[in-house]
Amino acid sequence: DDWIINGSKQWITNSPYADYAVxxxxTNEEMVKQKKGGISAFFVETDAPGYTFDGVLPVMGHTGGDCGSMSFDNLRVSADRLVGPLDNGFQIAMFGISExxxxxxxxxxxMCEYALDRSLEYSQQRMRFGSPISEYQAIQFMLADMAIDIFTMxxxxxxxxxxxxxxxKTGRLPVKEISIAKAYAVEKTQECYDRAIQVHGGMGLTNELTLNEGFRIxxxxxxxxxxxEIQRRTIARQMLRGDTAF
Ligand SMILES: Cc1cc2nc3c(=O)[nH]c(=O)nc-3n(C[C@H](O)[C@H](O)[C@H](O)COP(=O)(O)OP(=O)(O)OC[C@H]3O[C@@H](n4cnc5c(N)ncnc54)[C@H](O)[C@@H]3O)c2cc1C
Known part of the structure; x- marks a missing residue:
């Protein structure tokens, strides 16, 4: 009644320290071909024979959570380690990904509130041409745009x-809204850090205020x-399936 798993996976955050993995x-190639499921989730000890941790993948802007890759060579998993229903693991994965x-x-x-706080502080201290730079409309517009994005986000x-x-209660997972929030938040965060760096001038590029780290993150x-792109694909597909409520 055991399952034998072969394959590999990379980009798994915190995998170098994990004692267990899902x-x-x-588990059913035919169902996968028909896009009707066929993927299952298994709970596995990372020191099981056949489970190999292959190493850390150094990634820009991913501090405090190493990404790793691993391979599985005839990794034996007993049937009672199945998580959720057989062939329905993709839904479990999507639920986790939604979270x-x-x-x-x-x-x-x-992250954006930090960048805005630093920018408000700095712009009121930094004197250029006899005035704090916060007096200049170009700087004010950047501060205001950051605030607009933070409030919306x-x-x-x-x-x-x-x-x-x-x-x-509703039985409706807001898939479209989750993708909208994710796409919007991460893209606006990058713009927010770009503006914060601009407000700080050369100082924004130093390690002093960690704005450069925020930009990379x-x-x-x-x-x-x-x-x-995948968030937009999800949003469009949900709408084309009739989910047009906002
Ligand atoms: C820091 C970090 C941490 C991660 N942590 C985890 C983790 O803990 N667990 C885990 O399982 N994974 C993790 N990942 C993997 C991550 O989810 C994938 O890297 C991500 O989903 C993109 O997949 P990919 O790298 O295979 O890119 P690809 O899928 O190869 O995409 C390459 C490009 O093609 C575009 N593209 C792909 N398909 C389409 C399409 N249908 N339409 C239009 N454009 C498309 C993409 O948007 C992208 O621009 C992590 C990745 C990173 C960078």
């Missing part, structure tokens, strides 16, 4: 989180848990 594997997308969006709010994420919370966040 592995998604094809990840929303939490990335929430992180972005804090914050209420977009809160509203989407409220829809997720209602899921047990923001750039990186546009890839994991679904790229901007």
């Amino acid at each position: 592995i998604f594997a094809v 990840g997308r929303l939490s990335i969006s929430a992180n972005c709010i804090g 914050k209420y977009m994420v809160l509203q989407t989180a409220a829809l997720v919370e209602e899921f047990p 923001a750039r990186t966040l546009r890839i994991p848990d679904g790229t901007g």
